[in-house]
Amino acid sequence: MPGPTAPAGARRADRGAAGDAAPTVAPRPDGSAAGRHRGDRDPAGHPHATDWETAHRTARRAARHLPARALPLAEAIGHTLAEPLTALTDLPAFDTAAMDGWAVSGPGPWTLEPGGAVLAGHDRPSPLADGLAVPIATGARIPPGTTAVLRRERGRTVADRLRGPNPSPGADIRPRGQECRTGAGLLPAGTPVTPAVLGLAAAAGYDRLTVRPRPRVAVLVLGDELLHRGLPTGGRIRDAIGPMIGPWLTALGAEPVSVRLLGDLPAGSPGTTAGAGESTAPRTGAGARTGGSGGADTLVEELLAAADDADLVLTSGGTGAGPVDRVHPALRALGARVTVDGVAVRPGHPMLLAELPNGIPLVGLPGNPLAAVSAVLTLVAPLLHGLTGRPEPGAGTARAHLTSPVSRHPRDVRLVPVRLPAPGEAEPVGWAGPAMLRGIAVADAVAVLPPGPVPAAGRVRLLELPRP
Numbered sequence: 001m002p003g004p005t006a007p008a009g010a011r012r013a014d015r016g017a018a019g020d021a022a023p024t025v026a027p028r029p030d031g032s033a034a035g036r037h038r039g040d041r042d043p044a045g046h047p048h049a050t051d052w053e054t055a056h057r058t059a060r061r062a063a064r065h066l067p068a069r070a071l072p073l074a075e076a077i078g079h080t081l082a083e084p085l086t087a088l089t090d091l092p093a094f095d096t097a098a099m100d101g102w103a104v105s106g107p108g109p110w111t112l113e114p115g116g117a118v119l120a121g122h123d124r125p126s127p128l129a130d131g132l133a134v135p136i137a138t139g140a141r142i143p144p145g146t147t148a149v150l151r152r153e154r155g156r157t158v159a160d161r162l163r164g165p166n167p168s169p170g171a172d173i174r175p176r177g178q179e180c181r182t183g184a185g186l187l188p189a190g191t192p193v194t195p196a197v198l199g200l201a202a203a204a205g206y207d208r209l210t211v212r213p214r215p216r217v218a219v220l221v222l223g224d225e226l227l228h229r230g231l232p233t234g235g236r237i238r239d240a241i242g243p244m245i246g247p248w249l250t251a252l253g254a255e256p257v258s259v260r261l262l263g264d265l266p267a268g269s270p271g272t273t274a275g276a277g278e279s280t281a282p283r284t285g286a287g288a289r290t291g292g293s294g295g296a297d298t299l300v301e302e303l304l305a306a307a308d309d310a311d312l313v314l315t316s317g318g319t320g321a322g323p324v325d326r327v328h329p330a331l332r333a334l335g336a337r338v339t340v341d342g343v344a345v346r347p348g349h350p351m352l353l354a355e356l357p358n359g360i361p362l363v364g365l366p367g368n369p370l371a372a373v374s375a376v377l378t379l380v381a382p383l384l385h386g387l388t389g390r391p392e393p394g395a396g397t398a399r400a401h402l403t404s405p406v407s408r409h410p411r412d413v414r415l416v417p418v419r420l421p422a423p424g425e426a427e428p429v430g431w432a433g434p435a436m437l438r439g440i441a442v443a444d445a446v447a448v449l450p451p452g453p454v455p456a457a458g459r460v461r462l463l464e465l466p467r468p
């Protein structure tokens with residue numbers, strides 16, 4: 001069970017030590033630090049803060065595409081097309097009746113051909129001579145010589161005669177290739193495989209799809225103060241990140257393989273760890289969670305075990321420089337390359353992006369719950385899209401007018417939960433403090449407010465919120 005919590009004041013009091021705990025920032029060829037921008041200032045103690053746009057881009061680029069694999073259709077759901085989907089057949093593959101009725105040749109009245117109906121699934125029906133009609137079912141091949149289909153409800157038969165209005169030529173016939181010709185591009189690479197994509201792929205002749213799999217994500221929720229059931233008590237509070245992070249990852253196209261609820265473990269050093277490859281932490285099933293610190297005694301051990309079995313590792317909490325904020329020290333002990341160490345965004349400025357020694361990316365979500373959401377939108381979503389090759393949803397295109405002005409941060413981007421009451425309108429919902437979820441819980445999107453001295457008004461950029 002988690003141990004007692006240091007009072008918040010004590011945890012915060014040590015933030016002055018940020019310099020000591022700062023991990024190595026990877027140098028760039030030009031000698032500057034990756035993601036660091038001269039002139040950026042974060043008065044709260046993050047001199048390395050990366051600007052928000054750069055952080056977003058860096059996260060996407062930090063991801064190498066996951067290897068593609070060919071999977072049977074039924075197993076491809078939720079993954080991402082690694083290659084364009086190209087029609088393997090004309091669709092429809094032959095001229096097809098669009099309605100139940102009669103195939104007719106020429107103007108009526110018509111004589112019914114003896115010998116029964118043309119049904120779906122029948123191979124080549126015999127040709128229809130001028131003045132003749134034959135009953136036909138939706139989806140059946142059109143007999144050669146047919147000029148149109150007369151719908152059942154429009155015709156009436158007496159003995160072997162069919163009467164009804166003359167359908168216009170080609171009426172209710174779906175011509176071969178109407179939807180696509182063989183070789184036509186149907187979907188680009190990077191398309192998420194939805195139920196409709198599976199249906200289209202099957203119709204277009206596919207038995208298997210070449211996909212990039214859903215990224216496997218391991219999550220470590222840090223903090224001795226967190227309770228996982230019941231009411232806040234004795235200075236402890238409910239964990240709000242653990243319950244939302246798994247479903248949010250799923251909505252972003254990832255597979256949360258484990259959400260481990262850990263206390264404030266000591267950072268540890270690589271010397272005290274189990275080597276990568278021999279995980280000491282009991283692995284859990286998809287989306288499963290465990291209480292307590294499991295089998296590992298240090299954060300370094302937990303990180304190594306997580307990285308061994310995932311495409312992306314997330315931590316929550318402990319990104320600061322307080323006495324029990326162990327993410328930076330653990331990354332430093334591991335020799336991880338920290339590429340984004342703080343972002344000029346509110347909430348969420350302590351968020352970080354790193355590359356673990358085995359090349360697996362790690363995102364450190366700040367502990368304040370809305371700050372963690374901000375990090376999901378800023379770093380996690382583009383990273384996942386980079387791993388699968390999905391385009392950023394509505395990247396740079398979604399915009400709306402704020403229905404009322406919202407105060408901005410003088411130097412940092414502000415992310416503000418909004419409702420979208422009408423097309424093109426964004427209504428701030430309030431309750432946007434870093435520790436609050438009340439606003440985001442009713443929001444349809446998040447508005448991106450650039451820094452500035454006066455409140456934001458007018459058109460703003462929107463970020464989609466992932467939906468289950």
Ligand SMILES: Nc1nc2c(c(=O)[nH]1)N[C@H]1C(S)=C(S)[C@@H](COP(=O)(O)OP(=O)(O)OC[C@H]3O[C@@H](n4cnc5c(N)ncnc54)[C@H](O)[C@@H]3O)O[C@H]1N2
Pocket residue numbers: 011012015016044045221222223225226237238239240241242316317318319320321322325348349350365366367368369371434
């Ligand atoms: N001296 C300074 N103090 C703080 C700064 C700063 O710049 N200088 N930044 C503040 C901001 S902004 C944030 S965000 C947090 C980031 O802190 P950590 O990532 O180290 O997170 P913790 O200290 O562990 O927790 C912060 C806060 O969030 C609560 N928390 C943590 N995990 C959860 C969870 N899973 N569910 C709900 N709430 C959680 C925790 O109890 C704390 O109240 O640092 C500020 N301080």
Ligand code: MOO
Pocket residue numbers: 345346347348349350366368371434435
């Ligand atoms: O930026 Mo903190 O991340 O506002 O809560």
